[in-house]
Amino acid sequence: MNQIAGRLRIGEKLVLGFGAVALIFLTVIWHDQRELRAALEQHRALHLLAGARQEAALAIERHLIALRDAEARFLVARDPLQAERVRREGAALLDWGARLARIDVPAEAAAVAIRASLGDYLVRFGEVEAAWHRRGLDHDSGLQGDFRASAHALEARLAQWAPALERELLQLRRREKDYLLRGADGYAVLVEHIAAALAQGLAAAALETEERVDLERLLEAYLRDFRALVEQDREIALLREQMDRAAAAVTPLVERALAAARARLEETVQAIDTASAERARRNLYLALAATLVGTLLALVFTVRLVRPVREMAGLLDRLTYENPRQRIPTRPGARDEIDAMARSLNTLADHRAIFSHWWRNAMAEAIALRDLQLAETPGAEDAARARLRRANRERARRLRVLRARCMHQLERIRTLARAPAARGRAERDRERAVLRHASESLATLLQLLDDPLPEPRRAEVPPGRGDEGGSC
Structure with a gap:
């Protein structure tokens, strides 16, 4: 080893020394990068499996909330755009359910149940929407439009031919509007009673036969349309109950899928944290060992370089004031x-x-x-x-x-x-x-x-002959 070191120059020794230290730290970096790639692979697996499962569950939950919101807005305002939004959110839910089914077997089972319940809900909502279309989405359409036309016709004829019965008609319209606003069956019963009283008043009123028959026909049309409207409201209420039960079946499935995704995510994250902590400990020990070895190598190279320099400095210092016999050890054939x-x-x-x-x-x-x-x-x-x-x-x-x-x-x-x-x-x-x-x-x-012998007549010989010299 000494012979090999003796044949190297200082630059070559420095390159070898720093190269050895750099190789040690490059090995540490390589090991750290390999561990980092392993962690990245684990995180990629987490993203592809648990992350994808949680993403699908969260998307399903988000679209379900949007779907129920659109449903509630449709039932309040009977806006066709909200019904279209319900169908659009339902299609998105079915699509995310299909994505969830492709992740793994447990997710596929949950996705199948969610898609089945969601399909039932969409069917029920379609029935509710059709019932509202029959009832009328506004005051001038469907059964509600027919009823309003009957009420206005009755009101106009009664005001013209039997003004004395306008008080009963106002009570009838008030209870009718109470029913339309609140939807309670008690107001529908009151409407029936007031209509019966109004029919008795028409029978007792001094009217022409043709006028009485016309008013009775208008009152009967009013009651027919009102009863159809009430019956349609009852059908809508029944359909809404069925739709709510279908929606209630979807929500727990989504919550269970989300809980399972979170549990799987937490389990995977915990495993990754444990593995990362173990890798961090190994990397720390390896870095400490590499630092120690690198420091020892640096000290060895430094000592091997500094020691002869220190010896030369000491010899030069003694040469200044004395004629020392000490010489610095050298190696034959050395090139440094x-x-x-x-x-x-x-x-x-x-x-x-x-x-x-x-x-x-x-x-x-x-x-x-x-x-x-x-x-x-x-x-x-x-x-x-x-x-x-x-x-x-x-x-x-x-x-x-x-x-x-x-x-x-x-x-x-x-x-x-x-x-x-x-x-x-x-x-x-x-x-x-x-x-x-x-x-x-x-x-x-x-x-x-070449120096001549000193002449006998000279008292002393000048010193310093031959001071120019080379190195031996």
């Missing part, structure tokens, strides 16, 4: 920029140590030569010679170290020269960088060998 920076910094530290030792040795040699030149006694001269020999030995040792370093750089150049040509651009760039660093390091080391 941090490792390259560590190798360059190690080379800088090596060059600084070489230059520092070389400068110190040159200074010691120069001082020994100066002391030897200025020695006044044999003892001082021997001590100066001893220091000069030590300086020469140290110089020779340093030369051997330089030779070894030069051979090392030459070996790097030879290795690259013998290696097959790189195919990739990155490999070629890396080889060029290694060649450049090796050649510059070799030039820097050879520059030290």
